[in-house]
Amino acid sequence: MTEREATGTLTPQTPAPPGVPGDDRSHDNGPNSAGPHGSGRGGGPHDNGPNSGGPNSDRPHSTRSRTGRSGHRSRAGAWALPPIAVLGVIFLYPLALVVKESVTGEAGVGAYADVFASDAFTDALVTTVGIAVGATAGCVVLGFALALIVAFVPFPGSRGVAKFIDVFLSFPSFLITLALLFLYGTVGMANGMWTDVTGAAEGPFDFLTTPWGVLLAEITYFTPFVMRPLLAAFAQLDTAQLEAASSLGARPARIVRRVILPEAYPALMAGGSLVLVLCLNEFAIVLFTGAKDVVTLPMLVYSKAILESDYVSACVVATVNVVISVGLYALYRTVTARTTGAARTGTSRTGRSGRSGTPRTGRTERRGRNAGAHA
């Protein structure tokens, strides 16, 4: 009955227009994952793309609108408090303490100056950013190429590849470094082959303890994070477009550049920026290489705190790392928000141009049914 009292006294609220792009679906710009396991990590804007409307989404004032009751809103606000409180206790408050700790040492804010001035920090910063950027570039190129083949040059078992990627994503990253030790380690497979073949005393592969080893491991581990949203985006691409393009005489390279790439761009951006953030934060891979001269920011945090018990410095480095990562992540969220908007209009545009062919209506129908089936 509080319901009635609450709603009775409040002025009517107007619900947001249903079906208007960017209405109640737009909050979902982050990496999504309601699909099979692992999808969350390889997320992207693919889930909230144009097909997230319900079966009635083409109807103007259909089921998408919400009640817009002020009473509901304020009560919903109250219901949000318990999980926020839990998050506050186990995460936000500890995070705030780290920032506080970083300036409560003997040097105060000066701790930052000390850390910034140290070679260890600047080296770590350069290494971290360098590896992250390199790995991201590698993942984007490799992921795009592989996803392209899986999606558009299908072979028996290409569906299995998608499954394999899911499984791959559910394994921890350090397994890759472990495997690389057997493959390219000083006594590993590659060097073993080399010595067997050439008779030399030792093989030429000795890059695992250098940044290149970390780079290779990160590219290997994070490429599926790019492939996953890309495959989802490719699945949404209207194959009739490709057929139309190739019937008009476009060569594959041109189709990729002019048709596929623009459609996949948002997914590529989303996957790429997520990988960039994850690479900046990656610790386990670096730890497992056991290289003394590859120190990234997370590694520096670990060694300051655990090995040197210098918590103030650890907190300073941690704060800097958080600022970089969260800043990039915020950028990623805004970029995906914008590009998904672009993707939506982009799709409608291509949809319109595709109307001369058969697929337009069939496609919307299929989408509607899919959405209904998911709902």
Next chain:
Amino acid sequence: MLVHTRKGRWTAWAVFAALFVPLFALPLLVIAVASFSTNWSGAFPSGPTTGHYAAATRGESLAALSVSLQTAVGASVLALVVGTWAALSASSLGRGGRRVLDALFMLPVAVPSVVVGLAVLVAYSQPPVLLNGTRWIVIIAHTVLVTAFAYQSVSAALTRLDPAYEQAAASLGARPWYVLWRVKVPLLLPSLTAAAGLCFALSMGELSATMMLYPPDWMPLPVQIFAATDRGSLFTGSALAVVLMVTTLLVLLAVSRIRTKASYR
């Protein structure tokens, strides 16, 4: 549909195989093979043995597996409860409120795991709550790390959920709680189990934050694997890694079976 010549297709497949197999398939294979070997100094390993598994499934290693399982289950359940609750309340909020919740609950994805570990360590090593040295500090850190994925999974599923079901239920006289329990939760069950599997897998393999705060008597399997490889026992480490992978896969398989049962369409 993109490449029409037979030659072109084979080229594409060859490129794919040349990249995919050594990069993604080989590492997992190598670990599996190494776990059965005693020596790998040439091109191929030698000395086939199952001794590493014997070691990996008793004593300290078995304890580590059990610790990992308990931590993963605990963290997943907590994360699922908190994440689902948050996602459900976010879905009924206005746009602004939803943005705030999204930002708050996705923040742990952006913060480095090591920093999460450090933060939890710093916070719970001082009053009012002293948890340093207990298993709870590990479970808390894991919960923080996986809650974001639970939240994101469930809120994505909620946006896809056709509001027509909820509205049909309401028009039939069902109050919000009844709708939640009898309509929304059952319809979300596939996504909830997917989220549970994801959280479990992430927690099982978590190393970064765990390295910051695990107490000696609560050492999860990844830490054990690191300890083994760090002291040079790569083959034992491989066997432990295989145990970790197989356990994770088995649980994921079980979860996906539940999911198949729970999806009605």
Next chain:
Amino acid sequence: MSGAGAGTSTSAAAGTGTGAATNAAAGTGTGTGAATNAAAGTSTGTGTGAATNAAAGTGTGAATNAAAGTGTGTSTDKRKTATAGGIRFDEVTVTYGTQTVLDTFDLTVEPGEVMALLGPSGSGKTTALRAVAGFVRPASGRVWLGDRDVTDLPPYARGVGMVVQQYALFPHMRVADNVAFGLKARGTPRGEAASRVGEALEMTGMSAYARRYPRELSGGQQQRVAIARALAIRPGVLLLDEPLSALDARLRSGMLAELARLHRELPEVTVLYVTHDQVEALTLADRIAVMDSARIQGVGTPHELYRAPRDTFTASFVGNANLLPVTAASGTVRFGDIPLRVASPLPDGASATLCVRPHRVALGDTGPNVLRGTVTSVQWRGATHRVVVDVDGHEVLADCPELATPPAVGRPVAVSFAEEDGALIHD
């Protein structure tokens, strides 16, 4: 069984008390309710048990919700749902942001009436329906169900049945559980719920499918289940939102007859039927409200709207129409220079639009009103020929029974229509 029967009859009696007031106000006697009871009883009742049910169920007639009220048990709930009756929109305005999707909407649906909201997509008809269900909150104005102002009530407290285009059957429940959902949600005792589910399924001919899941049913069957689910809660008001548009054409006409039969069996249920299909509206509705651009353009019985539309939008949306600009001249009208014999109350010189239905236009110059022009196209439509004639720059359509020798395009031709077939629309 006898105890339960006694219980229901008391509640029905109590219900009639409340219902009588509503009905009296609405101008319908309780007698109608009683008469229908008999009808429903004969059609659904097979055994004695069923007969009791039917009696109880329809005794509700005027007070359907009284029975539902007893189910929930609390006195407040009884009061809340006991007031079945019509629907009244009192200057309801709904806005989405800056866009007004329903503009000072005034409409009264009498108890037991079938009102169709007919209009093109985006005309606001669905919004009006959703305002009754409680899913859209008016920016201003009130929505009444019987004598209850429900504007501020949440959807679950309104007690209206609703069927939407995509049915929204719960995929995780069997048909019987879908139908029982509303009863369980209201805490209806198990035994009564079971018999009401059986009743609703029988009424829609779905008894044989009670154990199936929705995905195992065809579209038409899902539709029936959705209707059974809405009827099981014995709503005083049934909202149907394009219920047939997801069905294919053949199934649609069958379901249309089915809906008409259901309403004959439950004549006390007020129905608001949203559709863009004029055939559905003309077939089913007691009255039609034609909507366009967030407003009502015309309200009337199907016959009135078809034979004597008051505005050009209604004229062209309900059926096909030839719309000719005319001016009034001494009791009749002129189309250009051509005098037409159509009764006109307008002052001389006033302009108006003349609506003539194409199938009332015949080829030849035998009628009282003859128009001459040139054939611009002839379309064969199986049973009919449509002849398009250009008369002084105006297109005139004539739908004729299949012609042995249709006129050739480009030839001069005369068409005619009777005096009573011209409806004058005041500008």
